[in-house]
Structure formats: structure tokens, C-alpha cells
Amino acid sequence: MTQDARETIELVARxxxxxxxxxxxxxxxxxxxxxxxxxxxxxxxxxxxxxxGVPEQPEGWLLTAAxxxxxxxxxxxxxxxxxxxxxxxxxxxxxxSADPEGLPDERLGLFFVCAHxxxxxxxxxxxxxxxxxxxEAACIAPAFLVSPAAMSQRLVRAKTKIREAAxxxxxxxxxxxxxxxxxxxxxxxxxxxxxxxxxxxxxxxxRDLAEEALWLARVLLQRMPEEPEVRGLLALxxxxxxxxxxxxxxxxxxxxxxxxxxxxxxxALIREAEAQLSAAAERGRPRARFQLEAAxxxxxxxxxRTGRTEWGAIALFYAxxxxxxxxLGARIGHAVAVAEARGAAEGLALLDGLAPAGGSxxxxxxxxxxxxxxxxxxxxxxxxxYDLALELTRDEAVRRFxxxxxxxx
Amino acid sequence: xxxSFLIFESPADFEARRTDGEGPYVAAWRRYHxxxxxxxxxxxxxxxxxxxxxxxxxxxDGKRLVQDGPFAESKEQLGGFILLExxxxxxxxxxxxRCPAAATGAVEVRPIDAGMHETICNPSxxx
Numbered sequence: 001m002t003q004d005a006r007e008t009i010e011l012v013a014r015x016x017x018x019x020x021x022x023x024x025x026x027x028x029x030x031x032x033x034x035x036x037x038x039x040x041x042x043x044x045x046x047x048x049x050x051x052x053g054v055p056e057q058p059e060g061w062l063l064t065a066a067x068x069x070x071x072x073x074x075x076x077x078x079x080x081x082x083x084x085x086x087x088x089x090x091x092x093x094x095x096x097s098a099d100p101e102g103l104p105d106e107r108l109g110l111f112f113v114c115a116h117x118x119x120x121x122x123x124x125x126x127x128x129x130x131x132x133x134x135x136e137a138a139c140i141a142p143a144f145l146v147s148p149a150a151m152s153q154r155l156v157r158a159k160t161k162i163r164e165a166a167x168x169x170x171x172x173x174x175x176x177x178x179x180x181x182x183x184x185x186x187x188x189x190x191x192x193x194x195x196x197x198x199x200x201x202x203x204x205x206x207r208d209l210a211e212e213a214l215w216l217a218r219v220l221l222q223r224m225p226e227e228p229e230v231r232g233l234l235a236l237x238x239x240x241x242x243x244x245x246x247x248x249x250x251x252x253x254x255x256x257x258x259x260x261x262x263x264x265x266x267x268a269l270i271r272e273a274e275a276q277l278s279a280a281a282e283r284g285r286p287r288a289r290f291q292l293e294a295a296x297x298x299x300x301x302x303x304x305r306t307g308r309t310e311w312g313a314i315a316l317f318y319a320x321x322x323x324x325x326x327x328l329g330a331r332i333g334h335a336v337a338v339a340e341a342r343g344a345a346e347g348l349a350l351l352d353g354l355a356p357a358g359g360s361x362x363x364x365x366x367x368x369x370x371x372x373x374x375x376x377x378x379x380x381x382x383x384x385x386y387d388l389a390l391e392l393t394r395d396e397a398v399r400r401f402x403x404x405x406x407x408x409x
Numbered sequence: 410x411x412x413s414f415l416i417f418e419s420p421a422d423f424e425a426r427r428t429d430g431e432g433p434y435v436a437a438w439r440r441y442h443x444x445x446x447x448x449x450x451x452x453x454x455x456x457x458x459x460x461x462x463x464x465x466x467x468x469x470d471g472k473r474l475v476q477d478g479p480f481a482e483s484k485e486q487l488g489g490f491i492l493l494e495x496x497x498x499x500x501x502x503x504x505x506x507r508c509p510a511a512a513t514g515a516v517e518v519r520p521i522d523a524g525m526h527e528t529i530c531n532p533s534x535x536x
Contacts, residue, residue, distance in 0.1 A: 117475035117476070117477075118464035118475055118476075118477055119477050120477040120478070121477075157461055160461060160462070161461055161462050161477070164458050164459070164461070164462040165458070165462040165463075165464065
């Protein structure tokens, strides 16, 4: 009996942990608190189940126990609740979805809620990151290339509108989901990127963010299996994920994609990414943004088999991508690919077209610019660009990488 | 003759509304409203929440286009409306000039289209 109970707890913890955390954090947007609460519930189960027997619905039991812990926590810090409007709205929805059976991913639903058309579309994704994933405005701001102050102000404005205009904080109808999908994909991509940028071994919360984004993308696919772009995004994230070990080697440090050892890439993740990308291609033509982004990563992944990178193909994909989503990141990626395919001077000319407004505070812009200037042997300008890139990142591994590059220029 | 006053308030006036009924701006509105009611001209009206709460809707080709923000961006924003029964435009302009929002914002005076109103509300009578 005791052994049986323990095994059940382990099994439920493994299979339903994410689901339960998602369900619990949907109300509070506080994943850490939800995990604490679930952890306490698992401890309770370890004490209670061997004694009283395994409940008929173990997940439901854990959910109820964790919710009680969560309510205790909330009572303790009610005085410092920050986002009153959203919390109030979330509380309103509580009774509507209290069914522990099925446990839909509540967080995913909230992503769609944040994409309400009456809210400024450029704020949909930031709102999701703050309201659903619980990130601070200052953390979110870099992902959208705005200042922390501006981001904070805009999020306050959005939440004021939610409250004052009574935007319903409830799940949109099925037919409304596709119209809101782009914002959700953008938010998941940004969340993954924020987690990715911050992966330094030390910052577990950020690493979790990347994993959460990947997990939510998988849940989204279950929910909307016919949307090619969901597969495109999932493929993109999987390609990035496949390089985790190569990008941040065990001893620390940062290795740019072109210098990574393909032997360190995860073959399983790459295969899964390729499968999603082909499945997307079967469902949708023409290719949309995330499928193109994933296609670019697929070309990079081919280096593990061919030993070389087809920069010409990558440049073409970027050119296509720029028609659909001329983001700063895509424009810089295009410049890199053109530089590799047709020479540093051509790549630099494309970067010149972006400066200064677009790239002035964007670290990758200056890092790429420095790299190209160095290759053109414009050493003084390269050193200057490296310095600017160094000023724009606090990531010690990246800084070390940039300093080394700068030093040998 | 019926007139509508479309009240355009300055950002400062919008700000002044947040005084929980205290402050000179809201007090002036209270007096103005009372004067309109006592004159017998007042038919109805309402203040609107700040423009940050506005959503603009269009329907095109059977599709609903919803947008955050007001129909027109401008410094003075539509902050409310009043419907009045008055003998003439001159009377309406006099009342509009007394409106507290006129001092820093603007009041647009528009006569009600009674004929159109009749056509819409009582189609059989006008047919």
C-alpha cells in the first residue's frame, strides 16, 4: 500500500505537474507561488495517501490541496497585490472553470484573453508576458525594443482599459481564436527569447521561462492542430532548444551559432523540429512568419550533415521573411546571411540602412556590425562597435566573447 | 428645437474629474447641470470615461474590425454629451458658452435632425 501510494504520487507528479501548475497559476499569474503550493500539496499527499489510501482522482486531490495552500499564500500577501484590476477579473472567472477534470491549460486561455481586439495589438504580447507569465515590465521591455518606463506605462494603460471599459476576462469563442493567434505566437516566441537570452546557468527562473514557452507551444498545438503557424513556432523553438548545450557549453561561455559544434546539437530535437516544419508545410501555403524563421534554422541544422551552411538559401528565406515581418531581428539576420553569402561589405550596407534609430540600443546590431567591420579590417570602427555592444549586454558570457573578439581586432 | 452639445475636454479637465467630486471643475459642472435642469432645457446626457477606454468598431465586408482608441485622435477629446430643448441656436450658444469645459476645451453645438429621427423611429408615420 505504501509503495503503491508513493508510486502514484510520483506518476501524477511527473505526468500532471505542468498542467497543475498552469491551472493554479492561471488565477494568480504567479508560477513560483503555484509551484510552492503544489510542492506542499505533494508533501501532504506523501503523508496522507499511504495512510488513507490513494484517492480516486489523484490529480483533483492535489489540485484542491494546492489551491488551499495558494489561498493561504494569497491571504498572507493580499496587502501588496499589484495588479488589482487583473486579479479582480481573474477572480471573477474562478467559478466558471473550477472543474478539476480535464484541467485545460488555463494559462493558454489567458494568453488569448490578452489578445482582445479592443487592446492595442502591440501590447497583446507584453500583456501576456506580464499578466500570465508574471514578468515585470522592465524584463519584458527589451524583447519589444522599448524602454522599461515606456513599457510599464503602456501596460498600465492597457490594464486601465481592461478595468474601465470592462473588457471581459474570459475565454474567447472558438471562432475568435485564429484571429488572436498571431499575438499568442509572438508572446511565446518573446518568452522563449527572454529565457534564452538569460540562460547563464545561474538564472534558473529564466531557463524555466524558455521551457515554459516550449511547453505552452506544445499545448497550443494540441489545441489548434490545424494551424500551420503553431507548428512553425514549435519547430523554431525546437531548433533553438536543440542547440542549448552547444551555445552555452558546460564550462560557461557563449558560442555563436556559426562556431558551434554540431555534434553537441540534439539530434532528437532537430528531428522533431523538422517533422513539425514539414507538417506545417503540408497544411499551409504560402509560408508564414514562423515557418520561415524555422526554415532558416533548418538550413543551419543541416550543417551537422553537410559540414557547411547554405548562406545563400538563408539570405533568400530572410528576404521572404522581411516581406511578412520586417522586425529588427530579421533585418539583422538578413544582413548576416548576405554578408556570408556575398561578402561583408554588402552585409554592412544593409546594416547601414537600419542605423541609427532601429539599432541604436540593440546589442545584436552592434555585435554584428563590429564583426563585419572587423572582417573589412576597419579596426577602429570595429573596436568602437564592440564597445557599444559590450555596453548593451549584462550577460557575462556574451561580454567575455565580445571582449575576446574586440581584443584580437 | 433640440440641440446636442458635444463636450470636448482638455487633458487637464479630464484630470480634474478625478477629484472624487471635490475641486472647482466638478463643482462648476454640478452648478451648470442644475441650471440646465432648472431652465427646463435639459433632456439628457452623460459624461464619458477618458479616451484611453475608447474602442472603435468598423464593419467591412461582413467582418468586424475592432481597434483600440478613439475614432479621431486629438488633444481635446469627446468627454460627454448633453441633449437640450432650446428655442434657437443663439440660446444654445449661450448655454454652450457657460459650459465648464468651454473654458479650456470646446463645446460643439449640433441641432438634432428631427426629420431623420422621425424616419427612423416611426417609419410608418413618415411613409
